[in-house]
Amino acid sequence: MRPVPKAALAACLxxxxxxxxxxxxxxxxxxxLALRGAFAPPAVPQQPDADPGVPAPPAPGPTAxxxxxxxxxxxxxxxxxxxxxxxxxxFAAYRSQRIDWRACGQFRCAEVTAPLDWxxxxxxxxxxxxxxxxxxxxxxxxxxxxxxxxxGESGTRLVEWFRATGLERYDIVGWDPRGTxxxxxxxxxxxxxxxxxxxxxxxxxxxxxxxxxxQAWRGFGKACARNSGPLLEAVTTADTAKDLxxxxxxxxxEKLNYLGYSYGTIIGQAYVELFADKVGxxxxxxxxxxxADDTGQRGIGGGATQVQGFDASIGAFADWCAGRGDCGLGxxxxxxxxxxxxxxxxxxxxxxxxxxxxxxxSLATTGILASLYQDARGWPQLALAIAGAxxxxxxxxxxxxxxxxxxxxxxxxxxxxxxxxxxNCVDASDAGVDQxxxxxxxxxKQAPTFGKYFGPSVTxxxxxxxxxxxxxxxxxxxxxxxxVGVTGDPxxxxxxSEGYAGAQPGATLITLDGTGHTAxxxxxxxxxxxxxxxxxxxxxxxxxxxx
Numbered sequence: 001m002r003p004v005p006k007a008a009l010a011a012c013l014x015x016x017x018x019x020x021x022x023x024x025x026x027x028x029x030x031x032x033l034a035l036r037g038a039f040a041p042p043a044v045p046q047q048p049d050a051d052p053g054v055p056a057p058p059a060p061g062p063t064a065x066x067x068x069x070x071x072x073x074x075x076x077x078x079x080x081x082x083x084x085x086x087x088x089x090x091f092a093a094y095r096s097q098r099i100d101w102r103a104c105g106q107f108r109c110a111e112v113t114a115p116l117d118w119x120x121x122x123x124x125x126x127x128x129x130x131x132x133x134x135x136x137x138x139x140x141x142x143x144x145x146x147x148x149x150x151x152g153e154s155g156t157r158l159v160e161w162f163r164a165t166g167l168e169r170y171d172i173v174g175w176d177p178r179g180t181x182x183x184x185x186x187x188x189x190x191x192x193x194x195x196x197x198x199x200x201x202x203x204x205x206x207x208x209x210x211x212x213x214x215q216a217w218r219g220f221g222k223a224c225a226r227n228s229g230p231l232l233e234a235v236t237t238a239d240t241a242k243d244l245x246x247x248x249x250x251x252x253x254e255k256l257n258y259l260g261y262s263y264g265t266i267i268g269q270a271y272v273e274l275f276a277d278k279v280g281x282x283x284x285x286x287x288x289x290x291x292a293d294d295t296g297q298r299g300i301g302g303g304a305t306q307v308q309g310f311d312a313s314i315g316a317f318a319d320w321c322a323g324r325g326d327c328g329l330g331x332x333x334x335x336x337x338x339x340x341x342x343x344x345x346x347x348x349x350x351x352x353x354x355x356x357x358x359x360x361x362s363l364a365t366t367g368i369l370a371s372l373y374q375d376a377r378g379w380p381q382l383a384l385a386i387a388g389a390x391x392x393x394x395x396x397x398x399x400x401x402x403x404x405x406x407x408x409x410x411x412x413x414x415x416x417x418x419x420x421x422x423x424n425c426v427d428a429s430d431a432g433v434d435q436x437x438x439x440x441x442x443x444x445k446q447a448p449t450f451g452k453y454f455g456p457s458v459t460x461x462x463x464x465x466x467x468x469x470x471x472x473x474x475x476x477x478x479x480x481x482x483x484v485g486v487t488g489d490p491x492x493x494x495x496x497s498e499g500y501a502g503a504q505p506g507a508t509l510i511t512l513d514g515t516g517h518t519a520x521x522x523x524x525x526x527x528x529x530x531x532x533x534x535x536x537x538x539x540x541x542x543x544x545x546x547x
Contacts, residue, residue, distance in 0.1 A: 072464035079229035083127035083184030129182030131156035149262030152419030166531035179235035202455035255280030282481035311447035313490035352394035359394030367397035370404035375516030488515035
C-alpha cells in the first residue's frame with residue numbers, strides 16, 4: 001500500500017507501490033487518513049454466479065451504499081479515455097479471446113478486452129495491458145500473476161524487476177489493472193495543476209486553510225470526472241478481481257497462482273472471497289485490509305493504523321540517529337524528533353526555495369515518509385536530507401517527495417497518481433468532510449510526533465462519484481497459502497498481516513523482523529521460503545521468522 005502520508009494516508013489503500021524494497025509514492029492531504037474517514041460498508045452476501053465461471057457482482061445485496069454526504073452527485077460526462085473498445089457480445093466471447101503475445105524487448109506483451117461493467121458485458125469495454133516473462137524451464141507450473149500495489153502502480157513494469165530466481169518454471173505475468181498504466185487509464189489534472197495541488201497546505205491551522213484544502217481536492221475530483229467519465233465508477237477492486245479471473249482463464253490455468261504486494265494483497269483477498277474454488281498458490285506480502293469496520297478502520301490487527309505505523313517508524317529512525325553520534329540531528333531520541341518537527345513547523349510559514357519551486361511543509365512531510373518505506377539502510381540518506389533542509393537546502397527532501405508523488409525531472413507525473421485516488425475513493429464510502437476533520441484531530445492524538453502533519457483526508461469526501469458495493473469478507477477455506485509481514489513496516493503495519501493470517505483458514509505467516517515496506521525480493525530467507533512454496537507447495541511448519 002502506498003503510504004499515504006499526510007492527509008493522504010490512504011485508506012490502507014495507501015498501499016504502496018512496493019518496488020521490491022523501493023519507496024512508494026506519497027502525496028499530501030488526500031485519502032482517508034490512516035484508514036479513517038470511511039463508513040463501514042454493509043455486508044453483501046456472496047451468491048454463486050448464474051453462469052459458472054463468469055465473474056459477476058455479488059448478489060443479492062444493496063443496490064447502493066449509504067451515500068457519502070459531501071461527494072458529487074451530478075451525472076458523469078460522456079467522455080472516454082484512451083483504451084475504450086467495442087464490447088464483445090457476451091461473457092462467453094470475453095472468455096474465448098485469444099491472447100496475441102508479441103515481443104517487447106526481452107518479454108512478451110499483449111492486450112485483452114474486459115467489460116467496463118461486469119454486470120452488463122455487451123454495453124462498453126476497456127483494455128487490459130499485460131506483460132509476460134516466459135518460463136525457461138520445464139515442466140511448466142503455469143502462470144504466476146504479480147501485482148505491485150499502489151493502488152495504481154503498473155504490473156507490467158513490475159515484471160521487469162521482479163525477483164524471478166527459482167521461479168523459471170512459471171510464466172510470470174504482470175498486468176496494469178483497469179484505470180492504470182497501459183490499460184484504459186483514469187485521467188485527471190495536468191502536471192501544472194498537480195504541482196499547485198501538492199503545494200496547498202495539507203495540515204490546515206485555520207478554518208480558511210481547511211476550506212482551501214477542501215476546495216483544492218474538490219477541484220481535482222471534478223477534473224477527474226471531466227476527463228475520465230464513467231470509468232471512475234468502474235475501477236473498484238472487485239472489478240479488478242473479476243478481471244484477474246478472466247486473465248486466469250485466458251492463459252489456460254484452472255487455478256490462479258498469485259503474488260501481490262501491499263494493495264496487491266487487497267486484490268488477492270477480494271479474489272479469495274469471490275473465487276475461492278479457483279485459488280491455487282497464493283502469496284500476500286504486507287497485507288492491507290480488505291474492509292472497514294464501523295469506525296472507518298480496516299478491521300484487522302487490533303485497531304492498528306497507518307499513521308501509527310509511520311509514527312513508530314520515525315521513532316525508530318530517531319533512536320538509530322541518536323545512537324550513532326554523527327547523525328547531526330541530536331544526541332537523544334527527543335532531540336532528533338524535535339529537529340524533525342521544528343523543521344516542519346518552520347516550513348509551514350517559510351517554505352525553502354528550490355530553483356523555481358518550493359519545499360513546503362506538505363512536501364517535506366511527504367519526502368520524510370516516503371524515505372521510511374525504505375529499510376534502515378536508507379536512513380543515513382534521510383538524515384542528510386533533513387539536515388540539509390534545516391540548513392536551507394531543500395533539494396533532497398523535495399526529490400524524495402517528487403519520487404513518491406510520481407513526478408519526473410521534466411515535471412510530468414506518472415499516471416499512477418490519478419488511479420491511486422480513483423481506486424481508493426470508489427472502494428470505500430466516507431462520512432463527509434466534517435468527519436474527516438474530526439478523524440484528523442483523533443489521529444493527531446494517536447500519533448503524537450507526526451499525526452498533525454498528515455492532515456485531514458478530504459480527497460474521498462469531495463470525490464465526484466459515490467463508492468461502489470464492496471466485497472464482503474467471509475474467510476472461505478482455500479488451500480494453504482503464505483502471508484508475509486514486516487515487523488517495522490510503516491505503511492502496512494505488521495498487525496495487519498498477523499491479523500489476517502490468524503483469521504484466514506489455510507494461511508501461514510512468515511515474519512521478517514526488520515524495517516521497511518514489503519519483504520519478498522529483499523530478504524534471502526523470505527525469498528527462499530516463498531520460492532519453495534510456489535515451486536514445491538511446501539509451507540514452513542509453524543510459521544517462520546526471518547531477520
